[in-house]
Amino acid sequence: MGQYAAPLRDMQFVLHELLNVEAEVKGMPKHADLDADTINQVLEEAGKFCSEVLFPLNQSGDREGCTYEGDGVVRTPKGFKEAYQQYVEAGWPALGCDPEYGGQGLPAFVNNALYEMLNSANQAWTMYPGLSHGAYECLHAHGTPEQQRIYLPKLVAGVWTGTMCLTEPHCGTDLGILRTKAEPNVDGSFAITGTKIFISSGEHDLSENIIHLVLARLPDAPPGTKGISLFVVPKFIPTEAGEPGERNGIKCGSIEHKMGIHANSTCVMNLDNAKGWLVGEPNRGLQAMFVMMNAARLGVGMQSLGLTEVAYQNSLVYAKERLQMRSLTGPKAPEKAADPIIVHPDVRRILLTQKAYAEGARAFSYWSAMQIDKELSHGDEAVRKEAADLVALLTPILKAFLSDNAFECTNHAMQVFGGHGFIAEWGMEQYVRDARINMIYEGTNAVQSLDLLGRKVLADMGAKLRKFGKLVTDFVEAEGVKPEMQEFVNPLADIGDKVQKLTMEIGMKAMQNQDEVGAAAVPYLRTVGHLVFSYFWARMARIALDKQASGDPFYKSKLATARFYFAKLLPETAATIRQARAGAKSLMEIEEALF
């Protein structure tokens, strides 16, 4: 049941028409030769793999789920292993990796586009290679040369996979209180003991080895987050020749039964004197792990975009086929027993909500990936610094705004199907269940909001936010004088002003009372998310206006979607700004006993 076709036209629009990536990579020496044709070929090939191999396993994977077979063994659903084998043979794990370790060296924006499609096709499956790529990035940034020599080629090839082991039964958000211990061995390794929970892809049958990145405490570690170190703990300890050797003391104790992503194993991992090696400096494990956590947060953004897109595609087909009631303005399909439900204004509202959020997310997330490429590879240090600041600012928005929207949109898609949406057969309820985790893991959306408002905005007195604000005001100045752009530029300028004012107001209040930050954070993030989307929708509208004379209906559609965004979605900020301004008093004055 259901369908997925990679939205190649829109992906190419974002990459080539909105972002001009072919021109942008000229400033990045290691990507300078990349051309549009190569990118398009990669996307097309990946799209085929996603539609033909991964998508057909999505629903069956959900139904079957993973199986804990006892003694640490986990079996993935039927077909998962074969699909992973094909993925590896086609070289997809290497796409965005360093050529020094066998990678293809493509920029992050291409890899992110790949992940959008993988996630549309099968989020639970994609978490296996997705976490591996995060482990690759972490070891690539912080591993010793020896660790890089041993692990990176295997991770790049995809024959080994990776995980991140942070959470423990008593701590998730609050890593400062974690208890897993690492005792030094005489050979320079560490003996690690403790229990980790909620470890995605922690155990499975897809790869010959699993490389765990584990947070633990050294014996002399100071308390809190400044006493956490990072270790690489392989399931099988690599031999000198780099092949899987002795079985290590890290073992899956059970897997969780959960609301969604049934086909990804969520493992309890027991470490009993497991052998691990320090990654990065002692007691600075959180800093090293942040590379992986930031990658994972962008990854959640791509999961959310992927689900939004596939749910939209399916609900659109249904809305055109399902006949129910007549249009209030008279029959539109008089030859049929009833009109297709796409004639009804509210069905259009929830379809266009999905479309506008999917396309806005694509523009924002591909642009963000390009900023990561600039941060890592641009020839000019000032550009690198600027890009790094923008990425730091926008990562929590990418994670939280996109996953909130994906949950809203998969629910809209389900609602288009009515009662049929609630039935497993049609596959829509799975999207809702899968999308739900994205608001929780890799830092709940409330934690992202605090990260944005507290750490990224207020801590540097709004300096990073002003960098994004500069992009907005530059665009407003350039386009604000043009009559055809008024309908887009005016609301963009308006929300820009409001965000600035709101930020200052909260900043002032926070100096009196830090709880004002926590009270405002969630509606603040949604407000800034809309500023970001307004900016990208205005830019996309500019291009569509320029090109609509071509007669290509794509631009007409883009323009109509932009208009819908400003008319119906941006007004959410009228509420979120008020909620953010309403402050902490009504939250904090009620004593705990009175709840």
Add this chain to the structure above:
Amino acid sequence: MGQYAAPLRDMQFVLHELLNVEAEVKGMPKHADLDADTINQVLEEAGKFCSEVLFPLNQSGDREGCTYEGDGVVRTPKGFKEAYQQYVEAGWPALGCDPEYGGQGLPAFVNNALYEMLNSANQAWTMYPGLSHGAYECLHAHGTPEQQRIYLPKLVAGVWTGTMCLTEPHCGTDLGILRTKAEPNVDGSFAITGTKIFISSGEHDLSENIIHLVLARLPDAPPGTKGISLFVVPKFIPTEAGEPGERNGIKCGSIEHKMGIHANSTCVMNLDNAKGWLVGEPNRGLQAMFVMMNAARLGVGMQSLGLTEVAYQNSLVYAKERLQMRSLTGPKAPEKAADPIIVHPDVRRILLTQKAYAEGARAFSYWSAMQIDKELSHGDEAVRKEAADLVALLTPILKAFLSDNAFECTNHAMQVFGGHGFIAEWGMEQYVRDARINMIYEGTNAVQSLDLLGRKVLADMGAKLRKFGKLVTDFVEAEGVKPEMQEFVNPLADIGDKVQKLTMEIGMKAMQNQDEVGAAAVPYLRTVGHLVFSYFWARMARIALDKQASGDPFYKSKLATARFYFAKLLPETAATIRQARAGAKSLMEIEEALF
């Protein structure tokens, strides 16, 4: 895992302090003798049954689900049959039923309070007696004396259960195109043939007979909704003595696998020359069925309140126990490894959202039930008419606003648990899955919105809305002069004015273009929902102000919750009013091919 205790104090507050039911029933001859003590005893007993018998079956019932055993036989989860037996033996099915047929004759507001508790404890189980009560009401209103003699005592006793069979594979919302046929038999009965789907409680092992109320077409029926008739189709045809006799040709063909309410059987019902008897007049079946559908819509409101309440109770306990991070304003539990998460402003925000929506829903729904009692039983015809209008106006709001809020709130409750919320073990994800159906069945929330704006408001030029508006303006006039009430009365008056203005504006636009109704309906319903909640929160604040000197912390809590409602939840209307005003253009201008 988990817990539920009937919120007796708040239920009693609503019934006795807000609604003064003991005084109100004096105007209803058949309830005039009912006193507060009796009501409280009933609620207390029911609360025990819910906590002790039904609640422990909720999670196990979800896990096991119903089983289709072949040949039309459905088995409910372990313990369901025994619990139903206890329910019947205690006489609960009879609580709100006519004494002429063995009922206890209590008012709807008591029965609704019972249903809140049943649904908190176990929504899937409650749907078996819930639909039976709907069938009772339909036959009580429209059955022939003979039908009433045969069926009502059995339904009142609970030894037989009931269903409503409306939906067919090609039609849900659009009953006008239904195809099930009813051919007259010589004995005055009809031979009914067709397929019905999504029939909740359609087959099970709880009762000795199942009474289906089936919509079908007579041979000479006009097309559309004016050609639909209602039939009573028993699983076993009653003998003269009123006992189950011959097996009828209505049989369950399969049950659906679905997102939630796993323990309620959602059946495909095949009718093959099933014997049925006409209920009400030929071709006026929809009118007769509306009694049941309206009861079902109020029932969905009670399901939604029930889930909101139980999810709140559980997330509150977790928020007080779970230690994670320190308060931004300094440690609150310095003796512990971290502070309980209830110290964090955003956790309080999502807890208070649940609390304010639960308590607002309780006030609104019990008050609505009391209007139903007035409509049915008041001695004064003018009062009956007034109450009937208010019930007609508010039923779609009760269904849609409460179920939207319940989905939001169960998701908030899940979010309080973080990753643990996504795991089946804790039970929170079940509430989200169960709550989701409430937005779909008995008319999707978009259909409710159209019913409100199109049929209940615009069709009578706002006459019914003005009746509710009169309650608001009377309260505003009486209380608006009192300084201590300003903070509640001012925003109430403001949202009242805005609803009036918005209604007129949409009405004007709709005269030009009927699609304006469909475009505005959903945000319009949410706006009016907040007007209703503002009214009840202001009234509850009045009582709390009057009684706070008593020192009872209940009133302090009520007042704080009212303040939270006005500060943080009512502002949603800033967005919904804009969205409603934004009109149809951005929805309708995009051609179907451009989606």
